Amino acid sequence: MIQIKQIATTRMAGLLLAGCALLPGATFGQTIPSLKDTFKNDFGIGTALHNAQFEERDPQTTQFIVRHFNMATPENIMKSAPIHPKWDTYNFEPADRLVEFGKKHNIQINGHTLIWHSQLPAFMRGMKSRDSVRTFFEDHIKTVAGRYEGKILSWDVVNEALNEDGTMRKSVFLDYLGDEYVTEAFRLTQKASPTTELYYNDYNNEKPAKRAGCIALIKKIQAAGVRIDGVGIQGHWHVGRVPFKDIEESILQYAALGLKVMFTELDIEVLPRNFQGAEVGQRMTANEQSNPYVNGLPDAVQQQLAADYEALFKLFLKHKDKVTRVTFWGVNDGNTWLNNWPIRGRTNYPLLFDRSNQPKPAFYKVVALKQ
Numbered sequence: 001m002i003q004i005k006q007i008a009t010t011r012m013a014g015l016l017l018a019g020c021a022l023l024p025g026a027t028f029g030q031t032i033p034s035l036k037d038t039f040k041n042d043f044g045i046g047t048a049l050h051n052a053q054f055e056e057r058d059p060q061t062t063q064f065i066v067r068h069f070n071m072a073t074p075e076n077i078m079k080s081a082p083i084h085p086k087w088d089t090y091n092f093e094p095a096d097r098l099v100e101f102g103k104k105h106n107i108q109i110n111g112h113t114l115i116w117h118s119q120l121p122a123f124m125r126g127m128k129s130r131d132s133v134r135t136f137f138e139d140h141i142k143t144v145a146g147r148y149e150g151k152i153l154s155w156d157v158v159n160e161a162l163n164e165d166g167t168m169r170k171s172v173f174l175d176y177l178g179d180e181y182v183t184e185a186f187r188l189t190q191k192a193s194p195t196t197e198l199y200y201n202d203y204n205n206e207k208p209a210k211r212a213g214c215i216a217l218i219k220k221i222q223a224a225g226v227r228i229d230g231v232g233i234q235g236h237w238h239v240g241r242v243p244f245k246d247i248e249e250s251i252l253q254y255a256a257l258g259l260k261v262m263f264t265e266l267d268i269e270v271l272p273r274n275f276q277g278a279e280v281g282q283r284m285t286a287n288e289q290s291n292p293y294v295n296g297l298p299d300a301v302q303q304q305l306a307a308d309y310e311a312l313f314k315l316f317l318k319h320k321d322k323v324t325r326v327t328f329w330g331v332n333d334g335n336t337w338l339n340n341w342p343i344r345g346r347t348n349y350p351l352l353f354d355r356s357n358q359p360k361p362a363f364y365k366v367v368a369l370k371q
């Protein structure tokens with residue numbers, strides 16, 4: 001009922017009738033336009049996937065993912081802790097399944113991520129020698145990137161190497177390998193996987209200070225004669241506070257370096273937060289006000305979310321010659337990481353589809369931009 005009311009009040013009514021054939025036996029929700037088809041001449045549309053999804057445990061979920069997305073990023077299984085649990089042990093099975101899923105359904109895979117200070121294997125904890133860190137670094141890149149050469153589209157080679165002020169983030173890699181480690185990671189990945197696109201990925205790197213640090217990092221890689229193909233702006237933003245001007249300026253500045261620009265982990269959260277960004281180590285304490293929308297999102301917030309997504313996609317379309325991919329960090333509001341971070345067990349609403357995979361007002365605003 002609610003969905004019919006929404007549709008009737010938007011220009012989508014015409015679009016639904018004109019643009020979409022009713023599948024026999026399909027529910028009403030399946031007749032909505034496909035996101036990936038809507039933007040097929042503009043940029044790729046991706047999502048983050050976890051095991052249950054790419055193992056196809058639920059056929060309806062598979063159908064839904066395949067209908068709307070043509071690119072996918074593993075939310076966790078290619079990070080170093082799960083894929084490289086012991087010095088000489090790799091667990092490739094989940095990533096291999098993801099690659100198979102992509103091949104079967106014509107979904108391109110973005111590998112995430114080779115070198116990240118977080119989600120490191122337990123054996124890295126307390127590692128105190130340059131030689132050991134160097135050995136891990138080289139073996140990890142060579143083995144993991146080498147395994148998926150020719151099988152995935154791209155790698156987030158290095159993830160989140162910068163502080164908010166644009167300086168290098170303290171990490172085991174910086175401590176033992178020095179700030180050359182980023183260039184070195186790209187060099188090794190290029191060698192192990194010559195046909196894969198290579199990206200640097202971070203959050204808040206649309207903000208001026210961090211952007212300047214990111215540009216310096218990219219220039220350093222380029223000056224060393226090492227290939228870097230793109231930069232990922234993660235895009236973990238907050239409703240009513242999306243930094244549109246910074247985002248546009250960043251698209252222009254990164255593209256001017258000859259790089260593809262992509263939005264790699266898009267979500268717009270609606271719950272109270274006392275800091276910005278996506279530093280996984282940062283947490284908040286729950287209080288009476290921290291989970292206000294357990295019984296549904298108030299209309300005013302829903303409309304603001306829709307307006308933010310509309311303005312964002314308008315910007316992406318304006319720069320579609322520079323923006324190659326927009327990946328949402330999750331399929332629907334039920335499986336977003338933001339239900340558990342920075343406080344566990346909240347009810348968040350950051351994506352275009354609700355907990356039943358039904359399109360939200362933001363979805364209709366976004367696809368209407370192409371009508």
Ligand code: G3I
Nearest residue numbers: 075076079112118119159203234265278279280329337341
């Ligand atoms: O797999 C273990 C499981 O064995 C264990 O029993 C359980 C107990 O808590 O934890 C499971 O691991 C969790 C993992 O997600 C898989 O569900 C980790 O605790 C949890 O920290 C981890 O969170 C992920 C987080 O990165 C840290 O790696 C989120 O799902 C994922 O959405 C988030 O994604 C990051 C990007 O990679 C980089 N940019 C920021 C973004 C959001 O933080």
